[in-house]
Structures are given as C-alpha cells and as structure tokens.
Amino acid sequence: xxxxxxxxxxxxxxxxxxxxxxxxxxxxxxxxxxxxxxxxxxxxxxxxxxxxxxxxxxxxxxxxxxxxxxxxxxxxxxxxxxxxxxxxxxxxxxxxxxxxxxxxxxxxxxxxxxxxxxxxx
Amino acid sequence: xxxxxxxxxxxxxxxxxxxxxxxxxxxxxxxxxxxxxxxxxxxxxxxxxxxxxxxxxxxxxxxxxxxxxxxxxxxxxxxxxxxxxxxxxxxxxxxxxxxxxxxxxxxxxxxxxxxxxxxxxxxxxxxxxxxxxxxxxxxxxxxxxxxxxxxxxxxxxxxxxxxxxxxxxxxxxxxxxxxxxxxxxxxxxxxxxxxxxxxxxxxxxxxxxxxxxxxxxxxxxxxxxxxxxxxxxxxxxxxxxxxxxxxxxxxxxxxxxxxxxxxxxxxxxxxxxxxxxxxxxxxxxxxxxxxxxxxxxxxxxxxxxxxxxxxxxxxxxxxxxxxxxxxxxxxxxxxxxxxxxxxxxxxxxxxxxxxxxxxxxxxxxxxxxxxxxxxxxxxxxxxxxxxxxxxxxxxxxxxxxxxxxxxxxxxxxxxxxxxxxxxxxxxxxxxxxxxxxxxxxxxxxxxxxxxxxxxxxxxxxxxxxxxxxxxxxxxxxxxxxxxxxxxxxxxxxxxxxxxxxxxxxxxxxxxxxxxxxxxxxxxxxxxxxxxxxxxxxxxxxxxxxxxxxxxxxxxxxxxxxxxxxxxxxxxxxxxxxxxxxxxxxxxxxxxxxxxxxxxx
Numbered sequence: 230x231x232x233x234x235x236x237x238x239x240x241x242x243x244x245x246x247x248x249x250x251x252x253x254x255x256x257x258x259x260x261x262x263x264x265x266x267x268x269x270x271x272x273x274x275x276x277x278x279x280x281x282x283x284x285x286x287x288x289x290x291x292x293x294x295x296x297x298x299x300x301x302x303x304x305x306x307x308x309x310x311x312x313x314x315x316x317x318x319x320x321x322x323x324x325x326x327x328x329x330x331x332x333x334x335x336x337x338x339x340x341x342x343x344x345x346x347x348x349x350x
Numbered sequence: 351x352x353x354x355x356x357x358x359x360x361x362x363x364x365x366x367x368x369x370x371x372x373x374x375x376x377x378x379x380x381x382x383x384x385x386x387x388x389x390x391x392x393x394x395x396x397x398x399x400x401x402x403x404x405x406x407x408x409x410x411x412x413x414x415x416x417x418x419x420x421x422x423x424x425x426x427x428x429x430x431x432x433x434x435x436x437x438x439x440x441x442x443x444x445x446x447x448x449x450x451x452x453x454x455x456x457x458x459x460x461x462x463x464x465x466x467x468x469x470x471x472x473x474x475x476x477x478x479x480x481x482x483x484x485x486x487x488x489x490x491x492x493x494x495x496x497x498x499x500x501x502x503x504x505x506x507x508x509x510x511x512x513x514x515x516x517x518x519x520x521x522x523x524x525x526x527x528x529x530x531x532x533x534x535x536x537x538x539x540x541x542x543x544x545x546x547x548x549x550x551x552x553x554x555x556x557x558x559x560x561x562x563x564x565x566x567x568x569x570x571x572x573x574x575x576x577x578x579x580x581x582x583x584x585x586x587x588x589x590x591x592x593x594x595x596x597x598x599x600x601x602x603x604x605x606x607x608x609x610x611x612x613x614x615x616x617x618x619x620x621x622x623x624x625x626x627x628x629x630x631x632x633x634x635x636x637x638x639x640x641x642x643x644x645x646x647x648x649x650x651x652x653x654x655x656x657x658x659x660x661x662x663x664x665x666x667x668x669x670x671x672x673x674x675x676x677x678x679x680x681x682x683x684x685x686x687x688x689x690x691x692x693x694x695x696x697x698x699x700x701x702x703x704x705x706x707x708x709x710x711x712x713x714x715x716x717x718x719x720x721x722x723x724x725x726x727x728x729x730x731x732x733x734x735x736x737x738x739x740x741x742x743x744x745x746x747x748x749x750x751x752x753x754x755x756x757x758x759x760x761x762x763x764x765x766x767x768x769x770x771x772x773x774x775x776x777x778x779x780x781x782x783x784x785x786x787x788x789x790x791x792x793x794x795x796x797x798x799x800x801x802x803x804x805x806x807x808x809x810x811x812x813x814x815x816x817x818x819x820x821x822x823x824x825x826x827x828x829x830x831x832x833x834x835x836x837x838x839x840x841x842x843x844x845x846x847x848x849x850x851x852x853x854x855x856x857x858x859x860x861x862x863x864x865x866x867x868x869x870x871x872x873x874x875x876x877x878x879x880x881x882x883x884x885x886x887x888x889x890x891x892x893x894x895x896x897x898x899x900x901x902x903x904x905x906x907x908x909x910x911x912x913x914x915x916x917x918x919x920x921x922x923x924x925x926x927x928x929x930x931x932x933x934x935x936x937x938x939x940x941x942x943x944x945x946x947x948x949x950x
Contacts, residue, residue: 230610231618233496236487239609243488249359249394250413250477257414262437279357279392290414291357293438 248288254311256289256334261305263296269303277326278306289334302345308333319345356394358435363409363476365400365562366555366594367716372423373408379424380410383431393435399563399598401476402717403463406446411458411476418458419444449713449735463714466732468695470703471679472719475563480598483605486566492611494685495573499617502685507578508534511681513689515701520546520637520674521752521778522854523700523767526681529671532661533579536669541581543572544665544672546642547588547595550634551750552801554781556705557675559717561588561595564679565602569612569625571678574685576623579671584625587642589632599627634751634805638853639672641807652807653853674779676705696722700766704777708734710784711741720765727761730784741786744885745870749778751798751805752858754865755791774865776858790887791870792877796824798862802855813856816847820863829890832878841867886936886949893950894932895939899924901946908938908947 230236258278262271275293282289299305302319308329309315316339318329325343332338362377377395384390401409406420410430417440419430426444433439445454446461455461469475478485486492498507512527533541545568549557561568572584588596603625606612614622628646635641636651643665645651664670680702684692693701700722706729709715713735720729726746730736737743745755754775756763763769767777785794803817820843823836844860851857867874876884883891897908897917902924909917909925916932919925927938929950939947 230492230496230616233493233500233617236492236496236617239484240487240490240493243484245355247359247478247485247488249356250361252414252416259438267436275357275392279355283355292414293436295437295439 245286245288249290252290256287256311257307257309258289258291258334259307259309259315260291260293261295261297261303261307262293263300265296265300266303266305271304273323274304274306274321274326277323278330281327281330285330285335287330287334299345305345310334310337314347316344317346318343356392357414358393359396359413360393361396361398361411361413361477363399363401363407364397365404365407365476365559366592367400367404368407368409369594371407375424376408376410376422376427379427380431383427384435387431387436389431389435396479397481398478399475399480400559400717401458402467402472402559402719403461403714404717405713405715409476415440415456416458417456418446418461420446462735463716463718463733466724466728467719468703468721469719470683470695471560471567471676471705472563472717474567475559475717478564480563480565481601483566483602483609486564490686491566491682492570494682495570495577495611496617498574498577498685499619499621504534504578504580507574507685510689511578511684514684514692515689515696516677516680516684516692517700517767518674519676519680519704519777519780521749521776523777526673526677529661529673530575530578532659533581533669533671536662538669540583540668541579542665542668542670543576543579543581543584544639544642544646544660544670545572545584545586545588545675545678546637546639546672547586547592547675548630548632548637548642549589549592549675549779550632550637550805551752551779551781552798553709553747553783554707554750554779556707556717556780558592558595560675560679560705561586561592562598565595565599566606567679567682568599568675569602569606571673571681572625573612573616573623574681575671575673575678577621579669581671582622582624584623585628585646585665586625587628587630587636587646589636590629591632596627596629603627633807634802635807635853635855638855641853642672643670650807652809653855655852676780697764697766699768704765704780706780706782708782708784710747710782711738711786711789712736712784713738722766723764725762725764726756729765729782730761734784737784737786739786741788743784744787744789745785745791745794747783747785747794747798747862748781749776749861750781751802752776752854752861753778753781754861755785755794755869756865757869760869774861774868776861788885788887790828790883790885791866791873792824792883793828793885793887795863795866796821796828799824799859802859806855806859810850810852810856812847812850813852813859816843816851817856817859819843820847820860824863827874827877828883828888830877830881830888832874834878836878837867837871837874882949889934892934894929894934895927895936895947896929896950897925897927898946898948901944903944903946905943907941907943911937911941913937
C-alpha cells in the first residue's frame with residue numbers, strides 16, 4: 230500500500246462487490262418468478278437484467294416475487310425508483326431489458342409502450 | 351473474465367457458536383440446493399463471523415431483502431431456496447419469533463435483541479466475510495491507519511485516543527491513551543505492541559468473536575498503537591483453544607502483508623511494522639500482562655512484581671504496550687471519525703460502547719454491544735429477552751471470576767466502570783452470567799473460587815494458599831458442614847488475599863465471595879445455621895423430596911422419571927417418595943405440573 234489514494238481506489242472497487250447488502254434508497258428491479266413467470270422465460274429476463282447492470286456498473290437491487298396475477302402478460306418486471314411509483318412492465322423479451330434499464334433506471338423516464346401497470350407501494 | 355456481481359448475498363454465520371449448532375451442514379445443503387437450481391452464479395454465499403445471536407444459530411441473512419432466518423437445519427434448505435430465492439416469498443416458519451410478543455420478525459434490525467444495541471466495534475461482525483481483506487476495505491477498513499500515518503504525528507494519535515476517553519476493555523479500565531503515552535516516552539531502539547487475546551473468563555467470548563469476525567480491525571488497531579508508541583513489531587497472544595480465531599487471523603495477516611499493509615514503508619511512509627501470532631496454552635494467569643510476556647518469551651506464564659511496568663521494561667526487556675482485543679478494536683473508529691464523535695457515546699467516566707457476552711438462564715444468549723451507561727435491566731430484559739423458562743431473576747454475575755454478583759435491587763444501575771466497582775463488581779472482560787432462583791449463591795462463589803484456585807500460578811503465598819483455605823471453607827459450607835465463624839474467616843482471608851497478592855488474579859479472586867456475602871449473606875447463614883440450601887441446589891444438603899398428598903393427582907409423571915425408582919403409588923392415587931432411596935436429583939420436581947413436590 231503506497232498511499233491513501235491507492236486504498237480509496239481499492240475500496241471503491243471492493244464496494245461494488247458488497248452493494249447487494251446495502252438496501253436503502255436504491256433503485257429496485259423486481260422480477261415475477263411464479264411458475265407462470267418462469268415458464269414464460271423470466272429466468273432469461275433476470276439474467277439479462279444482471280448482465281445489463283453489470284455492464285453499466287449500476288447499483289441496483291434485483292429481487293423477485295411470485296405470480297402477481299397478470300399471467301398472460303408474463304414475463305413481468307417491475308421497476309421502482311426511490312420515492313417513485315412502482316412500474317410494471319410486461320410481455321417482455323430479452324431485448325426490452327436494456328431499453329428499460331437505460332431509460333427508466335439511468336434516465337428516470339418510464340418506458341410507456343412497455344408499461345402495463347402502476348402500483349402504489 | 352471480469353467477475354460479475356451477484357444479485358443476492360446470503361450471509362451465513364460461521365462463528366464458533368453457530369459451527370457447534372450445525373451451520374456447516376446447513377451451508378453445505380444450501381450450496382447443493384443452489385447448484386441444483388443453477389443459481390450458483392447469481393447467489394453468493396458469504397461466511398461471516400459471529401452475529402452475536404448465538405442462542406438462535408445457525409443463522410442466515412438474505413440480502414438484498416435483509417431477511418433474518420434462524421435455527422436452520424439442512425432439511426430447511428430446499429424450501430428456503432425454492433420459496434425465498436426462486437419465488438421471492440419469505441418463509442414465515444423460519445423467522446425469529448420474539449419471546450414476549452410471539453410475533454415473527456423478518457428483518458433483524460427489528461428484533462429486540464439488536465434494536466437496543468449500538469454496534470460500533472462489532473459493526474462488521476456478521477456482516478462481512480472475515481477472510482476477505484477486500485470486504486474490510488470496502489467497509490472503510492485501513493482508512494484510519496492511512497490517515498494516522500499520512501496526516502498525524504504519533505503524539506497527535508495519542509492525544510486523540512486520550513481525548514476520546516478510551517479505557518482498557520480487558521477489565522481494569524486504565525486509560526488507553528495514557529498507557530500509550532508511557533510506552534511512547536520510553537527510549538529504546540526496539541519496542542513492541544502486544545494484543546492480549548487470552549480470554550479465560552468462564553462465560554466470556556467477545557475477544558474470540560472479534561478475532562473470528564473482524565480480524566483486520568484488530569490488526570489495524572494494533573498498527574495505530576504501534577505508530578503512536580514507536581513500535582515496529584507486535585504479537586497477538588491468543589489461546590490455542592481458539593483455532594478458528596487463529597486461522598482467520600493468520601489469513602488476515604497474510605493478506606495484509608500481500609497488500610503491503612504490513613511490512614516496510616507502509617503507505618509510502620517510513621513506518622515499518624509486522625505482527626506475529628503466539629498461541630498460548632490457555633491459562634487464566636496469562637491474561638495478566640507480565641505473565642503473558644513471560645509466556646511469549648517461552649517461559650512459564652508467571653507474573654512478576656510491577657514496577658517496572660511493561661511500558662518501561664516489557665517483552666525481552668524492551669518497552670512494550672499491551673492492550674486487550676476489544677481495546678484495539680475501538681481504536682480505528684476513534685482515529686477515522688475523531689474523538690468527538692466517539693465520546694458522544696457513553697457516560698462521564700466511561701466513553702463508547704462495551705461488548706457483553708450474555709449467558710446463563712437468559713432467553714437470548716449471545717453477544718451484545720451497548721452504549722456505556724445502559725442499565726443492567728435493559729441488557730437482561732430488553733436485549734436478553736428476560737429469564738428463560740419463565741423463572742425468577744436472582745442475580746447477575748458480571749466480570750468473570752474477578753467480578754461479583756449483583757442482586758435484583760441493583761438492576762437499575764447504569765453500567766460503566768465506576769458504577770460497577772462501587773457496588774463490588776467490575777467490568778472485567780464483560781461476561782454476564784444471569785442466574786435464576788434455582789441457583790445457590792454460595793455454590794456460585796465456590797464455583798468461581800474453584801476456578802481461580804486451580805488457575806493460580808502458585809508463585810505467591812496469599813493466592814496459592816489463601817484461595818485454597820477459602821475454597822475448603824466453601825466446600826464445607828455447601829456440603830452442610832459449615833460452622834459458626836466461617837463467614838468471618840472468609841472475610842478475613844479475602845481482605846488479606848486482596849491486599850497482598852502479586853498480581854490481578856489473586857487481588858480479585860475473593861471478589862465473588864465478597865459480593866455474594868454482601869448481597870446474599872442470608873444464604874450463607876441458612877447453610878451454616880439452618881442446615882438448608884434455600885435454592886435447593888447443594889446436593890449434599892438435601893434430605894430428599896416429599897409429595898403433598900392433597901396436591902398430587904396421581905398422574906405418575908414423577909414416578910416415570912425417577913432414576914432410582916424411589917416413587918411409588920397407583921394411578922390417580924397420591925404417590926409417595928421413599929426418602930432412603932431418594933438421591934435429591936430433582937427430576938420429579940421439574941416434571942410435576944401440580945407443584946406437589948417439595949424438599950423434605
């Protein structure tokens with residue numbers, strides 16, 4: 230260890246690895262993974278979300294939930310920005326994921342044509 | 351390939367407490383289950399140090415949700431993975447149930463055990479992988495030593511520690527900054543810093559948990575101490591009974607060396623420092639600083655008279671600074687956040703927090719870190735969850751063999767160094783043993799004296815012979831052969847041993863006897879003059895049990911558990927106990943639902 234700066238750089242890098250343990254005030258992606266969701270390809274969506282977050286170095290919580298009742302619109306993915314409404318996106322393909330991540334999570338704009346519901350949380 | 355982040359971290363407690371309740375097996379089953387569902391690349395398992403809630407092990411915390419699961423078995427894993435990880439549903443039956451409200455609590459921050467705690471020293475314990483130096487750094491680790499080396503002079507570091515009001519957490523409560531000042535003032539070409547991890551108190555395990563759960567914090571604290579006092583070499587003296595602590599500390603030392611945090615020209619300065627582990631054979635007297643240094647030198651662990659103090663003439667005759675594990679663990683916070691933030695917590699004479707090991711007849715056995723000045727009642731009832739099995743509180747033993755027993759009247763006492771000394775106990779290392787009304791206080795005093803007597807190194811007469819005489823008297827009293835004058839003799843011996851022993855072991859050995867005599871004298875008197883043990887605990891004094899005919903409904907429960915077939919009677923008829931056969935084991939009493947059995 231040669232300097233304090235070197236330590237701080239190392240810390241930033243290391244913090245990325247434990248970001249999943251810090252939960253407050255962070256954007257949240259919730260993926261519907263009931264039997265119906267999994268059958269409709271929710272796993273693929275989840276993997277795509279993880280890949281996208283990784284690529285862009287974002288600090289986002291990714292979690293999952295069971296069937297929320299809109300089975301015909303599976304796979305479903307909810308985005309909740311801190312202090313904002315929870316938006317549900319449906320009928321997703323892997324390619325939609327990057328659009329949602331960039332527009333909604335990075336730029337804070339709801340992707341209207343993919344959104345299927347707004348939930349008061 | 352770049353390492354990808356995980357969407358979820360499962361923190362599995364790997365402290366010694368949880369290892370003994372089966373966390374390894376649970377973790378293996380979890381791994382297998384994750385592999386079965388092809389989740390290994392998404393979910394990270396992190397083995398942490400002690401969460402403190404040892405009573406409820408094995409423990410896992412699931413992130414990002416922060417859900418706390420406890421008392422897990424390998425058989426629970428398929429359900430846990432399927433429900434929590436795949437479907438995102440909390441598994442209610444594996445949550446912690448609050449003993450008072452019977453409510454299931456998903457988030458550990460909401461559990462009473464954690465709510466009243468203030469975890470500064472234990473902040474990382476249970477929340478990171480102790481074997482990962484990267485995680486320690488991610489949590490702000492080594493920032494304090496970096497700051498000290500690049501922005502502060504050694505004297506400024508000492509002033510900061512003095513200003514913070516840190517007192518030795520090993521028991522005596524000597525001001526740490528002052529101790530450092532003495533070592534810094536000594537002139538020598540070579541100086542040492544030593545960490546005392548010879549935790550020998552029955553019921554204490556905070557040093558072990560810190561070393562297992564956050565070893566880098568101890569290393570960093572020692573580095574700061576070394577810089578302040580001018581030392582370039584250090585020893586951690588840890589007992590060999592703590593293999594996991596030694597293993598994790600060794601890994602931490604290796605990693606720190608690799609990152610250039612130990613060695614030469616640390617942080618580009620001319621500060622050089624390296625650290626070794628000395629595994630001790632585990633003798634209580636080796637917690638005494640001069641005995642400990644003898645042991646590091648390869649000699650018998652025996653104390654020597656002070657002065658000269660270690661700060662002048664310590665290890666191999668060189669100036670040395672010795673602090674306890676928890677004392678060093680407090681140091682990085684003081685330097686990183688400043689003395690002002692540190693001393694905002696605590697009381698006038700005792701600053702910061704203290705880690706207590708809660709054991710005995712208490713619902714939540716475990717490790718709790720609380721601000722100084724909290725009342726004993728809050729520790730026992732709010733954090734500890736009260737007395738187990740709905741029994742009645744009788745006494746709390748604080749400070750280990752060197753401490754004392756406090757009665758119910760003193761439960762509102764704010765806990766700090768000075769208030770405890772005033773009532774005849776001491777902080778000690780912070781072991782808290784809670785006792786209910788089935789505990790005989792004379793027997794407790796005998797237990798602790800038996801411990802110190804057998805741990806006495808034998809070098810000085812008051813300790814070697816005096817504690818033996820005291821123990822003989824206590825043995826007589828608890829076996830029903832106490833006589834008039836015993837109490838006075840105990841008091842006389844105690845005062846003499848306290849004032850004439852060579853080291854802390856002898857000077858404090860009589861404390862459990864003196865404090866029980868102070869608050870529970872009537873129990874001694876009952877043993878000697880009435881020939882009864884009021885708690886019903888001293889086997890030799892019990893004359894057997896009798897059954898109250900009116901209360902007995904003839905359920906036969908007592909007869910079935912009697913190991914010597916001393917109970918007779920037919921179903922639905924009152925039973926009787928043959929006193930000649932009865933061995934006073936008390937098995938029948940604990941089975942009887944009708945309170946029909948009492949001492950003869």
